[in-house]
Amino acid sequence: xxxxxxxxxxxxxxxxxxxxxxxxxxxxxxxxxxxxxxxxxxxxxxxxxxxxxxxxxxxxxxxxxxxxxxxxxxxxxxxxxxxxxxxxxxxxxxxxxxxxxxxxxxxxxxxxxxxxxxxxxxxxxxxxxxxxxxxxxxxxxxxxxxxxxxxxxxxxxxxxxxxxxxxxxxxxxxxxxxxxxxxxxxxxxxxxxxxxxxxxxxxxxxxxxxxxxxxxxxxxxxxxxxxxxxxxxxxxxxxxxxxxxxxxxxxxxxxxxxxxxxxxxxxxxxxxxxxxxxxxxxxxxxxxxx
Numbered sequence: 001x002x003x004x005x006x007x008x009x010x011x012x013x014x015x016x017x018x019x020x021x022x023x024x025x026x027x028x029x030x031x032x033x034x035x036x037x038x039x040x041x042x043x044x045x046x047x048x049x050x051x052x053x054x055x056x057x058x059x060x061x062x063x064x065x066x067x068x069x070x071x072x073x074x075x076x077x078x079x080x081x082x083x084x085x086x087x088x089x090x091x092x093x094x095x096x097x098x099x100x101x102x103x104x105x106x107x108x109x110x111x112x113x114x115x116x117x118x119x120x121x122x123x124x125x126x127x128x129x130x131x132x133x134x135x136x137x138x139x140x141x142x143x144x145x146x147x148x149x150x151x152x153x154x155x156x157x158x159x160x161x162x163x164x165x166x167x168x169x170x171x172x173x174x175x176x177x178x179x180x181x182x183x184x185x186x187x188x189x190x191x192x193x194x195x196x197x198x199x200x201x202x203x204x205x206x207x208x209x210x211x212x213x214x215x216x217x218x219x220x221x222x223x224x225x226x227x228x229x230x231x232x233x234x235x236x237x238x239x240x241x242x243x244x245x246x247x248x249x250x251x252x253x254x255x256x257x258x259x260x261x262x263x264x265x266x267x268x269x270x271x272x273x274x275x276x277x278x279x280x281x282x283x284x285x286x287x288x289x290x
Contacts, residue, residue, distance in 0.1 A: 037087045039095060046083070050246045051265060054239040057099035065093065072100070079211070119232055120225035124273040126236075128218050135209035137256050137269065142208075143201055155197040162190035224274040226286065231259075233270065242268065244286045252280060259283075 036047040043056045061075040070088055071080040088096060143152055166189075220236035231242045242259075247268075250259045257275055259268040275283060 035084055035087055037083065037092075039092055044096070046081075049265060050243045052241055055237070057096070057102075059237060060100040063093075063097045063100045070096075072096075075214075119227070120223040120234065122224050122274045122276065122279070124222045124271045126216055126218060126220045126222070126271075130218075130271070131209060131212045131216055133255055134216070134269070135205055135212055137254060138208050138212075139201065139205040141258075141267075142204065152197055152201075155193055159190050159194035159197065162193060166190050222271055222274060224270065226282065231283070231286075233268075244289065247287050249287060250275075250280055250283045257283075259287075 033049055034047070036052075038045040040054075043054050045052055045054050047053075059074060060072040060081070062073040064071050064073075065085055068085050070083050070085050070093065072083070073080045085093075142148060216236050222236075223232075223234045225232040227241070229243055229245075231244065231247075233240045233242060246262055246265045248260045248262055250257055252272060253269075255272050257270050257272050257280060259270070261267055272280075
């Protein structure tokens, strides 16, 4: 019984994780999404739908073709950007591979020099605790929404049931009604399930924090500006033009502002310091008009 419960909980966790990833992929790139790339001298402009980003080649450490896709692996993590292979004809693909493999390529710029540039209104310089705060926010968003909530709830429920059964078994064992050996495996099963859930959350936080620390070192600069039709954002990894019409609303979440995208547009998280005073209200007004 205990072994079956353990195997069931692991299978459910893996299944729900797969469903969560599939759902996220469907939301990020639904059918009909438009992809475009433009290779520059030092960076590549990537557009997914109406949102475009300018990313330095040094952001990537390796480029590979896998079937119908091209995988660009980030220097700061084991993750990859996946793009349709049709975007890279032979010459462009070879150029991209050479740019990413250049041994002289440095990691993406740690900070943007010169303070707030033309076209940007507010800037924020990251401190030593920024990555930890951002990692906690990302981890909470990962596990407190969608299928991951169901997965954690199911694991916690199974663990609590096993714990109650084991406690009852220990009580009966103390009174001599059942052998202690029959209650111990159930207690071990409860500890495994609850420990698995806790380790899953803590390990996810640790990995996210490690990746963010590599990508956003202390002293990185974020800059933000309100354009006529789009929110301009420039940070330590890329620069983006985010049309107001592609986002629904912006909310303050602790020390961050989360901007929820419409269907097919990923959520954006920015430091709340970029929106001082009535900046958040101004952004929401522009999103409503867009």
